[in-house]
Amino acid sequence: MKIKATAITLGIALTLGTANVMADWGGLLKDIQENSKTLLNSSLSEATSDKTSTNLDIATIVSGLKEALVVGSQRAVSSVSQTDGYLKNAAIRIPLPPQIEKAGSLMRQYGMGSLADEFETSINRAAEKAAPQATDILVNAIKTMSIDDAKNILNGADNAATEYFRKHTSDQLRTLFKPTIDESLDKVGSTQYYNQLTDKIADIPVVGKNININLPDYVTEQALDGLFTMLASEEKKIRENPAARTTELLKTVFQ
Template sequence: MNLAGKLRHFAPAPPLRQPHRLPGFPAALFFIAMSTRLATLLLTAGILAAVPAAWAQTTKKTTTAKATAAKTAAAKAAATKAAAAKTAAAKAAATKAAAAKAAAAATPAPAPVAPLTEAEASAGIKDALNKGVTKAVAFASEKDGFNTNDDIHIPFPEDMVLMKSTLGRLPGMSTVMSTFETQLNRAAEAAAPKAKDIFLAALANISLTDALSLVTSSSTDAATQFLRKSTEAQLVAAFKPDITTAISQVGAEAAYTKMTTQYNRIPLMTPVQTDLSAYTTQKAVDGIFILMAQEEAKIRRNPAARTTDLLKRVFGTK
């Protein structure tokens, strides 16, 4: 580059261009015009800057309004649905009630049950007692019918309990006493069958008035207790000879003699003199009546135990 070019490169920049001012236009007016123009530009810039914020706020309001409208519509729809369901349920209930009422009106009233007669009561109570006697005697006559049934098991005689605890410490005596108790129950089981004929004969003597009273009694063993009053003494008299024989046959008498012989030798001890036949006979009779009472209670309480039309009629009519 030559010298002239270099000089041009470093020449001072041209002065800033001044705004065109019309000839003869006053400087003050020109300044005012320029200021007004600048203010307009600044105002325009501010407005443009505020547009996005205003737009965002408008959009937010629109979104909120839409959400509120949707929520209101959903709530209204739910309320309408619930009201419709409630109306439908009420209508269905009313229809069902009307149908039930119509069915009840169409169904004829059951014929009144005729009152129980004395003859029916007599036949019914005899039927119930007959079944009770048959089952009770059959159960008591089985092996272990007394021995393994806690309700009627014949225990060691009470006036022999001290002897039992005293001799129980001696060698071999514990087994003897345990066997003795079992033998008493065996004797009762052997005598039990004789009760059936005595009971059945007593049934024929139940009057019509007594039968009706027994059937309508609130006691679950009224008939059994009635029968006991009229047959217990006869049963004891009939049982005792058989019990005495059975006690000897099963070995209870021999065991009793062995125990009392040893015990009565002990100084200062009151001798044991238990009447085994009387004790076992009474316990056997008690056991038969306990079993009969249980059978009677089943018939009175449980409809399933009323196995004949007569029992259903007599004990199902209250």
């Protein structure tokens, strides 16, 4: 068992040794997945005299996975936190609330097109302002990950890491995001735009009677969906990119 585990670890070390320091999770999890699946699936009861060595190798591989997830989650948060991180990303851009979107053509007809555009921009800005807070929660979820969690991610479906984050961080992120988004909506003018829109739409027959939106709740849920979408995008790179890329810490871990 000791020879097998050491060989696997050495193989990973040789692959990771030439890695690009600042790159995405891409090939890192791919390489860890391919080289460590057998070891992680081995029962600890099979290790007799080599139990300490085996556990060390398993711990090393899990440490590598955690570092990969930290790098990837930081990259995902960074991408949505920058200006236009939501607004200019078609995959996660927050649209007008459905009740307002349904009145789209009528809003243009009534001269509210510009106001609607400004409102949509503002709610995306609010999400971008809230997103940086996600990093600490995601990193903490990674730090508390068990060996079984790591095995499930390495051996799981293409979105296993994303679903791990969704399960373990959604409630905390929602609690953290909502007051920040609520405040941001006021600062970037969303609340004002919304009030102006709803006042004008109220005069439109039928449509105007259906406008009743909890704006902070709507933007919060959309912001979380966007964040998880970007995490899934990073995970896709993990599963598909064959190149080994890592950080200086990982190079040290896998020496």
